[in-house]
Amino acid sequence: MGLTCAVRLLEAGHRVDVVARDLPGETTSVVAAAIWYPYRAWPQERVLAWGSRAYEVFAALATTHDGQDSGNGVRMVPGTEVMTESTPDPWWAGAVESLSRSAAPAGYGDAWTFATPIVEMPLYLRWLAARVETLGGTITRLNLSGLPSGGDLVVNASGLGARLLGADASVSPVAGQVLYVEQVGLDRWWLDGAGPTYVVPRSRDIVVGGTAVEGEWSRTPSPETAGAILRRASRLVPELLQARVLRHKVGL
Numbered sequence: 001m002g003l004t005c006a007v008r009l010l011e012a013g014h015r016v017d018v019v020a021r022d023l024p025g026e027t028t029s030v031v032a033a034a035i036w037y038p039y040r041a042w043p044q045e046r047v048l049a050w051g052s053r054a055y056e057v058f059a060a061l062a063t064t065h066d067g068q069d070s071g072n073g074v075r076m077v078p079g080t081e082v083m084t085e086s087t088p089d090p091w092w093a094g095a096v097e098s099l100s101r102s103a104a105p106a107g108y109g110d111a112w113t114f115a116t117p118i119v120e121m122p123l124y125l126r127w128l129a130a131r132v133e134t135l136g137g138t139i140t141r142l143n144l145s146g147l148p149s150g151g152d153l154v155v156n157a158s159g160l161g162a163r164l165l166g167a168d169a170s171v172s173p174v175a176g177q178v179l180y181v182e183q184v185g186l187d188r189w190w191l192d193g194a195g196p197t198y199v200v201p202r203s204r205d206i207v208v209g210g211t212a213v214e215g216e217w218s219r220t221p222s223p224e225t226a227g228a229i230l231r232r233a234s235r236l237v238p239e240l241l242q243a244r245v246l247r248h249k250v251g252l
């Protein structure tokens with residue numbers, strides 16, 4: 001989809017037409033818990049630069065003006081990552097504000113706390129799409145069989161679709177399953193990267209994950225996997241066991 005690329009190019013004065021098989025609310029992005037955290041991203045030195053800039057931009061988007069909600073779905077939220085054993089500071093520590101050690105919960109050997117952007121993707125994608133249109137860009141649903149030609153520049157932001165559009169058979173999926181539960185008053189996120197297990201609070205629900213299954217193409221949620229996710233997550237937030245499950249999703 002590439003909405004952020006479109007916005008930046010439009011802001012720089014270019015004409016931009018976004019073409020996509022799936023509209024913003026139908027993409028994998030809308031499934032995401034969307035917490036700023038470098039994960040499965042290399043090389044580290046380049047990711048650190050990209051991640052630092054992303055952190056700065058999202059932090060700015062999370063800032064309200066005159067007490068008014070911007071409606072973009074971005075908030076800075078404190079939370080804690082736990083580890084099974086004593087661990088050095090993460091390689092990306094310099095990108096975040098005030099990373100500090102904290103007491104590890106029972107059963108864990110180490111923990112650190114910091115504030116990070118959390119993005120409610122349904123709100124954020126609508127905001128981005130509106131921004132594209134306000135700046136004079138277009139968004140068109142069109143199922144392409146290859147990269148288009150004719151423009152001065154083509155930005156391939158198709159994710160897994162690059163397997164077809166870029167004729168690149170090395171592109172393969174990593175399936176992530178999540179469940180959404182009712183908000184139970186949680187105002188902090190929790191993360192255990194070994195799971196991977198994450199609990200991400202949003203305004204009206206909580207995203208609980210997850211999995212990272214390489215080569216899995218199915219988008220059908222597994223009840224057994226959902227149960228395992230919830231059991232892992234409840235070690236971090238016991239209240240989840242009493243929360244009503246709203247829905248299940250898998251993103252590739």
